Amino acid sequence: MSTLLTTLQSIWSVGKYSLVIILPVLFLLSRSQIRSSTRDAMIQHAAEQAADNAKNGGDGEKTTIMQPARMDLLPPLDKRFTLAELALYDGKEGRPTFLSIKGTVFDVSRNTAVYGPEGSYHVFTGKDASRGLGMSSLKDIDAVPEFGDLDEKDRKVLDDWHLFFVKRYNIVGKVIDHPTLLAEERKKAEEEAAAAAEAEGETTTSS
Numbered sequence: 001m002s003t004l005l006t007t008l009q010s011i012w013s014v015g016k017y018s019l020v021i022i023l024p025v026l027f028l029l030s031r032s033q034i035r036s037s038t039r040d041a042m043i044q045h046a047a048e049q050a051a052d053n054a055k056n057g058g059d060g061e062k063t064t065i066m067q068p069a070r071m072d073l074l075p076p077l078d079k080r081f082t083l084a085e086l087a088l089y090d091g092k093e094g095r096p097t098f099l100s101i102k103g104t105v106f107d108v109s110r111n112t113a114v115y116g117p118e119g120s121y122h123v124f125t126g127k128d129a130s131r132g133l134g135m136s137s138l139k140d141i142d143a144v145p146e147f148g149d150l151d152e153k154d155r156k157v158l159d160d161w162h163l164f165f166v167k168r169y170n171i172v173g174k175v176i177d178h179p180t181l182l183a184e185e186r187k188k189a190e191e192e193a194a195a196a197a198e199a200e201g202e203t204t205t206s207s
């Protein structure tokens with residue numbers, strides 16, 4: 001009996017030290033698991049909210065965490081920006097805050113809480129960050145204009161964000177050197193030229 005007691009005592013004296021190490025490790029592991037699944041859910045949530053708001057204009061019955069659509073927007077302006085010019089409008093040193101989505105430039109200056117230098121979405125300012133919006137990414141590396149290779153789902157998210165901003169922020173103009181838009185325009189022009197040449201060929205053959 002006393003041998004059993006001694007054995008149990010020695011197991012406990014070693015075991016309690018292992019617990020001191022194992023328990024915090026288990027705690028940290030479970031926290032990081034919860035945090036990453038929460039983050040995924042929130043990202044999904046953000047994209048769904050954007051889609052919801054875009055669809056019902058934010059003034060429908062659904063309750064959302066997003067600000068509602070505005071009724072006091074000004075008629076869109078038609079100022080032209082290069083991406084380099086747009087970079088000046090980052091809200092720093094009293095400058096206005098602009099951001100562009102698919103080449104449409106929005107004035108987001110009134111929402112400094114999220115777009116100001118300390119805001120969660122400052123990464124999108126002074127840029128066309130179409131790619132990051134489509135991918136639901138806040139990474140600096142994704143806050144770039146190129147969205148041509150996004151899959152259908154991400155393109156839909158991007159279009160929903162575009163509509164979300166159209167309904168909430170004044171449009172100040174457009175980006176004239178947007179790489180993806182220029183590439184798409186070039187492709188369309190080539191396709192039209194090829195179709196016209198084909199039609200021309202058919203007319204010549206038949207006459």
Ligand code: HEM
Binds near residue numbers: 043067111121135
């Ligand atoms: C942890 C994940 C996230 C949380 C908790 C979150 C939360 C929120 C909340 C509460 C708003 C409403 C803010 C307001 O209207 O003042 C918002 C708006 C927004 N979120 Fe997120 N979000 C998350 C992730 C993302 C991601 C990954 C993106 C990347 C595209 C994103 C982009 C936006 C944008 C563009 C708005 C609109 C801001 C505006 O009203 O102009 N969010 N988010």
